[in-house]
Amino acid sequence: MKYRLFASSYTGGKPGDGIYALEFDGERLRCRDVCAELVNPSYIQPDGDRLFAVEETENGAAMAVFETEKGLALQARYETPGSGMCHVTRCGACLYGSSYAGGSITGIRWENGELCSFRQHEGQGPNAQRQEGPHAHSAQPSPDGQHLFVADLGTDRLYQYDIASGGELFPHEAQPWIQVPPGRGPRHFAFHPNGRWLYLVAELENSLLVYSYEPHESVLRPAGEYSLRGGNCPPEALAADVHLTGTGDFLYASVRGSDRIFGFQVKGDGGELEPAGNWPSFGRGPRSFDLSPDGRFLAIANQDSGSLALCSRNAASGAVDRLVAELSLPQVCCVKWEPSAGA
Template sequence: MRPLIVLTLFVMTTALVSARELLVYIGTYTKTSSKGIYVARFDTETGKLGEPVLAAEASNPSFVALSPDRRFLYAVSEGAGASYAGKPSGSVSAYTINAADGLLTLINTAATAGKGPCHVSVTPDGKAVMVANYSSGVVALLRVRTDGGLEEPTPASVDQHEGKSVHPTRQKAPYAHSINPSADGKFAFAADLGTDKIYTYRVDSTTGTLTAAEPASVSLEAGSGPRHLAQSPDGRHAYVINELANTLTTFSLDADTGELKALQTIPTLPADFTGHSTTAEVLVRPDGRFVYGSNRGHDSITVFSVDAATGTLSTVEHVSTQGRNPRNFSLDPTGRWLIAANQDGDSLVLFSIDAQTGRLTPTGQTVKIGAPVCVRFK
């Protein structure tokens, strides 16, 4: 065989191996055995997850998010205390991702303008990072520097939620639980568990401002406790999982105004379940045909099918996550695999996804890791 042909085959084989392998980042609570943010290699063909290694030491980096170009990672420090740099604030850190091994190098850390940051996201243009501060009911936008680092938030990039709802202990004040950009980056949607509202903002990532949209919010049924939001790939619908009511609400989404209108609310638990449970995460499969939501207590993931015409949901099945407290889960970009993070089970459990039915099947692989909270594919 000629040398040129050998070289060509080698390059093609190397490209194939590279294309089928992804990195997976895991945010954790560091109260027990974990030390920070971990990274593992994932084979998209076999669904096999490698052993996680420590990518960066950090204090309770519960939620992490990747920049659109996959060069940077951002992580909140949920349990970093009531103050940061002398301010009554939590913190969020920016990291460079090493292209060779996936390990992280700290760029800088900035204040989040509120206490108990629990969720972080990045605008589609990569110019801003958004954080939800649970304990103080505050959301904030931080501009991204050219080196991937973060600027401090300004008064124009911070909003304090107001109000409360009916739950006697969980809704005595606003508790901002997540903030997500729209697909085009024009809007952001913040779910507040304490006020039973989804707040909508106009976003200017260049100037670093959050401005209330019109309407500024939409209310859910009292006692719902909205936690996380996921959007359909076509941008026409949003799905909000309600932690306290154990329900999932489907909204229509107006791409021009950002307005959300409730269409349907459906339970996430089986009708015969009588124990205590709360929901956590909600995600839409990349093809938009199925929605997934996690239940903590019932310790399961509920699979829903999506009506293509209306966006509304029908329950397909409830599948055990084979561990306690499935705080978060993630779908790989191909939509073939799901990784469930069992926070109190200290485990990541792998599932295959049936492309036609959306159903989940355990692959038999469980990876041990201390208190996993968030899973993100790179």
């Protein structure tokens, strides 16, 4: 069985080897194609036979579209409003990029680059070094695709926008944002497959926040909190990424500094988590990770050690068992399996 996956790396502020198309046969991991045309492609998102990417630069922003049927063919690159863009997600005909440095969310039509929305966040948090202003870190559509949620690390808010027919974003009247406990720094989040729960990683306090989600009102309500500080967690540790298995029975989160992957068994319909253990990331600085579509493997982008680690996973216990394959990729910062891989 062959799997396809993609990874991206920082390029030192100039065009260079930054996006990789990879192949994994269950034992060996190899590179099939490389794109060296973008600057600091900090986040990628495969979607069917396309791959979307952002460039993270302080004085501007850009989103790019690749065709991936035969490798990595750059189809288009669009300069956009914003700066320090660090995340991209698709909803219908639009891409939405989160600008960390600029504290804004930008929407464009991916087929032609036409701007469909721009929303500037305002405010700050109690952490003077990291929350001096807004820092939009990630965005995802609601399970029904009618709303866009945006995690802003700088303002300790999870914003919610209604998505108009043309892609323009409007604050959701019932709940334009939910305030995260001060100083937590919301970063990445994931919805349970049943659409009734949202799990949010708080980077600055190394915690996992659980919210119930009422789809009819599109309203979030706090439902629990779990620590990500096990495994001899140092003071400078920073939580990073979060994902669930396709069946929603296990959840995983990564922490840089302790360099661990934390696992939780999801109980009931998703509102309760039970710690299942924590395991090494087989590198330093696990900024990003992803589960293979069949749930057999974890791919971990260890930015600080410049290594992409592929680990096996025990489906019954949820444990991350062992290192299966590894590839050196300097400054690797994002990894994603092709959605149809292993199917």
